[in-house]
Amino acid sequence: MAEEVENKEIDYSLNNPDTLTKYKTAAAISQRVLEAVTGWCVEGETIVSVCQRGDKLLDEEIAKVYKGKKIAKGISHPTTVSPSSYVTPYTPLASDAEEAAVTLKAGDAIKIQLGAQIDGFGTIVCDTIIIPSKSNQGDKHPEQEANLLLACHYANEVLLRLIVPPGLLASGTEEEKKKAAAQKPVSQSQITNILQKVVESFGCNLVESTTCWQFERNEIEGQKKIVLAPGEGVKGEGSPDVGEVWGIEMGVSLGSGKVKTLNNRATLHRRTTTTYGLKRPSSRSTLSEIVKKFGTFPFSLRQLDDERAAKVGVVECVRTGVVRQYEVVGDKDGADVARVFSTVALTKNGITRLTGPPTPNLEAFKTDKKITDEEVLKILEQPIARNTGNKSKNKKKKPAKKAGEEEGKTEA
Incomplete structure (x- = not known):
């Protein structure tokens, strides 16, 4: 009974430095395993084998931390590998012969998602890659694939900037800071409209009802959520505040973005x-x-x-x-979908990216499309965190085509 009382008094918020440490430990594991799984995703490999190997590696990496301590730890999201038109995480079973035989095909836009948790503090990460052909692995991405990945990348960068609480990074006089902080957060409908401008620049659409959730201890779907391009009867509630951890999802389609439930078994x-x-x-x-x-x-x-x-x-x-x-959901038109997922912490210094997709090599994309909307370009120039002196301050201004290339992870 005494132990129960003691547990209730523990501060599990970000005010407790130990909480952020656990998030960062789980995040580091998630990122390492994502990198390994990405390397395993090659033409001809079965999806189920990649998922099995990913979970095995997650377990091995998780076992290396907090040894000998009475702290619950484990997988916060199993390894999933979703084919081109799939929207939701997909993880087939070895006992379902037909789905277990599904292999990765060259040109597929594959979504890899996984995560680790330490003491109930879960992190999740997702990235989209194009499966290279064995015969031309060094080639640049074809235009359609390039447009899809660029749309997803830049939309994600814009979204991160739109969720920074008003006035958090404001500079100037105290009066100017107060004025900035008094502004209302960008509404969810405004966020959707701005992001739609981003993806339309590359001939794409937002995936219907893409959802970002507040994370809490032992909970990856908290009370507050942001819903992008909401479907009928779907509604978001609340906006991110300092001291919170969020799972930020971005989904982009080469089709209409509308979704449908597929016939696959829910696993x-x-x-x-x-x-x-x-x-x-x-x-x-x-x-x-x-x-x-x-x-x-x-x-x-x-x-x-x-x-x-x-x-x-x-x-x-x-x-x-x-x-x-979780039902298996795909693009209604059967079009290729790209999706990324980041776990972020909101601190007094701005957004700390705990997990996130690797920064893409923009030189590998072959396309004539680019962002021209002035409002979007202005948003992309905004920082997501204060420069605390850990990163180089002398960076050349990027041309419009590369506007929004992330500055790298900024520590809290």
Whole structure:
């Protein structure tokens, strides 16, 4: 009982330096594994094998930190590899022969997503890569692929700048700072409109209902969320504030951006806060393993001890609302989709990128399209954090085509 009282008094906010340290430790693992998994994604490789190897490496890397301490740690998001037109994370099962045989194809826009958590502080990262052909790995990206990746990159950069709380990075007199801080945050509809301008510059559209969530301890879908290009009946609520951690998602399509549910088996799940007296022994056994291994973080059925038994046991869990299943969603037109995901912390110095897609090599993109909208270009020139002296201050101004190339991760 004394231990329970003590735990309640622990400050798990970013005011506690230990919280940010744990986030950064989990983030470093996520980034390392993302880099490794990216290297494994080659033409002819099966998606299920990449996912399995990714989770194995996550477990190995997580085991190296906080050794001997009574701190829960594990995977905050299993390794998923989503083919070109898929919007949501995809992780097939070895026991489903047809899907287990799906291989990576040259030219596919592959979305790789994964994450680690330390003491319930989860980080997630996602990047989109184009699978190179074995015969021409050194070539530049064709124009359509280039436009898709550039649209996603720049839209993500603009979004990060739009969520910085008003006045946080303001300079000048105290009166000027107060005036800047008194401004209202950019509304979610305004954010969508600005981002649509960005992606339209490259002939693309935002993916319907792309969602950014506030992260909390043991929770990757907090109370506040930002919904971009919301579908019917979908609505965001709230905006980021100092002291919060957010998962920032950006989805861009070469098609209309509208989505549909695909016929694939739902294999990605997450435990909810709903309680229910499950009737089947197999269901109770499955739920017990879920609680023990994953807590409230997402998991794949292939991560359970017996994959086939899990497919049976999870049915009642989902039907009663004890477990949520994530449907496999794809682009309604079957068009290529790019998606990136970053975990960021908002501090008094601005945004700290905990995880995020690597900065793309802009020289590898072959396209005549570029951003010309003055409002967007002005936003891209804004910083996302104060320069604390850790980074070089002398940077040449970039031409319009490269406007918005990120300055690198800025420490809090």
